[in-house]
Amino acid sequence: MSAAATEGAAGAGHGGAPPGPPAIRCRGVRKVFSAGGRDVTALDGIDLDVAAGEFVCLLGPSGCGKSTLLNAVAGFSPPTAGELTALGRPVTGPGPERAMVFQEYALFPWMTVERNVAFGLELRGDPPARVLEVVDRLLLKLGLSEFRDRFPKDLSGGMRQRVAIARVLAIDPPLLLMDEPFGALDALTRRTLQDELLRIWAEDRKTVLFVTHGIEESIYLADRVVVMTYRPGTVKRLVPVTLPRPRDPASPEFNALKRELTALVMEEQARHQADEAHATAD
Amino acid sequence: MGGAGRLASLARSVAVPAALLLAWEAVSRLGWVTPLILPSPSAVALRWWAYLTPYQAYDPAAGGRLAWALSGELPHDAFTSLMRIAVGFGVGAGLALPLGLVMGARPLAYELFNPVLQLLRPIPPIAYIPLAILWFGLGNPPAFFLIALGAFFPVLMNTIAGVRAVDAIYLRAARNLGAGEWTLFWRIMIPAAMPYILTGVRVGIGVAFIVVIVAEMIAVNSGLGYRILEAREYFWSDKVIAGMATIGLCGLGIDLGMSRLNGWLLRWHRGVEG
Numbered sequence: 001m002s003a004a005a006t007e008g009a010a011g012a013g014h015g016g017a018p019p020g021p022p023a024i025r026c027r028g029v030r031k032v033f034s035a036g037g038r039d040v041t042a043l044d045g046i047d048l049d050v051a052a053g054e055f056v057c058l059l060g061p062s063g064c065g066k067s068t069l070l071n072a073v074a075g076f077s078p079p080t081a082g083e084l085t086a087l088g089r090p091v092t093g094p095g096p097e098r099a100m101v102f103q104e105y106a107l108f109p110w111m112t113v114e115r116n117v118a119f120g121l122e123l124r125g126d127p128p129a130r131v132l133e134v135v136d137r138l139l140l141k142l143g144l145s146e147f148r149d150r151f152p153k154d155l156s157g158g159m160r161q162r163v164a165i166a167r168v169l170a171i172d173p174p175l176l177l178m179d180e181p182f183g184a185l186d187a188l189t190r191r192t193l194q195d196e197l198l199r200i201w202a203e204d205r206k207t208v209l210f211v212t213h214g215i216e217e218s219i220y221l222a223d224r225v226v227v228m229t230y231r232p233g234t235v236k237r238l239v240p241v242t243l244p245r246p247r248d249p250a251s252p253e254f255n256a257l258k259r260e261l262t263a264l265v266m267e268e269q270a271r272h273q274a275d276e277a278h279a280t281a282d
Numbered sequence: 283m284g285g286a287g288r289l290a291s292l293a294r295s296v297a298v299p300a301a302l303l304l305a306w307e308a309v310s311r312l313g314w315v316t317p318l319i320l321p322s323p324s325a326v327a328l329r330w331w332a333y334l335t336p337y338q339a340y341d342p343a344a345g346g347r348l349a350w351a352l353s354g355e356l357p358h359d360a361f362t363s364l365m366r367i368a369v370g371f372g373v374g375a376g377l378a379l380p381l382g383l384v385m386g387a388r389p390l391a392y393e394l395f396n397p398v399l400q401l402l403r404p405i406p407p408i409a410y411i412p413l414a415i416l417w418f419g420l421g422n423p424p425a426f427f428l429i430a431l432g433a434f435f436p437v438l439m440n441t442i443a444g445v446r447a448v449d450a451i452y453l454r455a456a457r458n459l460g461a462g463e464w465t466l467f468w469r470i471m472i473p474a475a476m477p478y479i480l481t482g483v484r485v486g487i488g489v490a491f492i493v494v495i496v497a498e499m500i501a502v503n504s505g506l507g508y509r510i511l512e513a514r515e516y517f518w519s520d521k522v523i524a525g526m527a528t529i530g531l532c533g534l535g536i537d538l539g540m541s542r543l544n545g546w547l548l549r550w551h552r553g554v555e556g
Contacts, residue, residue: 076454096460106455110473110550119469120459151550171459 021088022049023175023207024073029082031068042068044232046082052174053205057218057225059261061269065233066211067179073209074100074177087174096120099173103180105160107152113163114139114148120171138166142196158189162196169200176201178210182217194220198245215261219254220247225261230268231275237264321520330356330524355509359525360532363494363505366422367536370429371490375483377430378437382479385438386445387471399438407432407493415501425497425505432493433486440485444478445471477551480544487540491533506532 029046032039042065050056058066071077073086075094084091086098094100099120107116114135121131139145142162152160161181168176182190198221201208212218218225218241225239239261243253303323309315310322317325333356340350352358385392407428414424448471456470472479498507510525 074458076458094454094457096458098458100455100458102451102455104451106451108452108455108470108473109552110476119456123460123465153550153552167459 023052024050027083041232057222060228064228099168100177230271329520371433374430374433382441386442424501432489436485437482440482444475448474
């Protein structure tokens with residue numbers, strides 16, 4: 001498995017990643033949940049290296065443990081066994097160097113857009129002038145300037161997710177963790193945000209670990225797609241995406257990859273369905 | 283809504299009260315009941331006016347116009363009762379809020395304090411009157427104690443519920459951005475629990491309002507509660523009703539003020555209209 005991981009990293013799309021230590025390193029990561037007296041193995045034997053500056057998508061059907069792996073890297077839920085390091089340090093808890101964008105946005109509803117974006121900077125103790133400067137810059141960058149005094153309830157889903165991204169970018173984390181961030185958005189908004197994310201990523205080359213169940217989304221975004229198996233979640237296949245950006249979802253190469261990935265994901269989806277049917281029969 | 287629409291809406295909201303008042307007035311005027319049992323609304327209004335306005339003519343030597351205008355019996359009684367509510371509620375809520383926050387956030391604190399609180403909670407504050415008088419004598423202290431007790435539990439229970447209902451994702455997001463325990467407490471848990479806390483405050487003020495009247499009827503010799511009981515001693519039914527109306531108006535005023543405050547504090551909240 002680790003041989004496959006190395007091979008995948010070598011095929012990373014942008015090719016400019018310095019050969020330093022990996023931003024994320026998983027060795028034999030295993031996660032077992034106890035639910036209703038039964039142990040469920042969510043992750044098993046995960047070996048994965050993500051290079052610094054690399055954009056990696058975790059792809060799989062629901063129940064494949066992709067969010068579990070992301071939460072483990074974020075430090076919300078430590079692995080049961082195995083070795084997990086991020087930015088050269090073992091993960092022991094959540095930290096701002098591994099900032100997370102959630103599918104549910106998780107904006108603080110009692111804070112205005114501006115206060116939300118400023119939150120991480122204030123916690124870090126940045127001087128107010130510096131906070132204001134960073135907030136101004138990010139609101140401008142994400143097209144939120146005119147919404148700075150609004151509360152999240154008054155924003156559309158796309159706008160909320162922009163705020164969540166701005167809030168995370170404000171603290172300039174080397175590692176960006178994204179948990180199906182565009183899953184709840186309509187297709188057009190999703191594409192716009194994907195493009196903005198790629199633009200931001202191209203500017204400062206953060207390492208991105210992006211969870212999705214969207215096959216097209218993963219090909220559109222990633223340097224490398226990690227296809228995961230359904231329960232227990234393991235790495236089924238590492239698929240490098242070497243198409244030049246911006247990628248054209250209508251191109252034959254894109255579609256060839258899409259066919260390949262669809263076949264892989266559907267195998268796991270079939271196991272997921274069988275499992276559901278089995279659970280219902282119980 | 284246009285001017286005509288607003289007028290029609292106003293007419294709809296006063297129609298039933300006006301009809302009731304007219305019927306009441308008619309019943310009294312026709313002599314179906316004696317004024318002792320049920321004085322007419324006009325008699326109550328006259329009495330209320332006398333109760334509200336100053337005894338003496340304005341004397342510039344004695345003080346300012348505002349002080350004179352408020353020198354009547356009613357403003358004095360109302361101020362006394364409201365002051366008791368403010369002090370009692372302040373003490374009760376001031377103790378309940380921190381305790382509720384800690385009990386909501388820390389399971390150990392909840393396990394330690396919950397049994398004794400569940401035991402004490404069903405006892406109505408009124409039942410503490412004998413003890414309150416034994417402990418604090420007569421006057422303001424027992425009233426403060428009883429009102430604080432009445433305000434304590436609603437604020438406490440709602441604060442606990444509010445903190446427990448805080449969506450874990452906010453805590454995750456805040457931790458992820460580098461928040462420590464103290465920041466979580468002040469900047470996440472308290473604002474997230476605010477809708478519940480304010481509900482508790484509103485209920486607590488309502489209870490405080492009930493308790494202040496009862497306390498004034500028994501343990502203190504001033505305030506609105508004392509006044510209506512005193513009026514009964516003299517068979518001044520009109521004054522009793524005037525006092526009751528004053529209590530109603532004060533309660534309404536407080537509730538409107540609270541509602542405004544709620545709307546402003548929770549302007550971020552989905553469930554709040556305009």
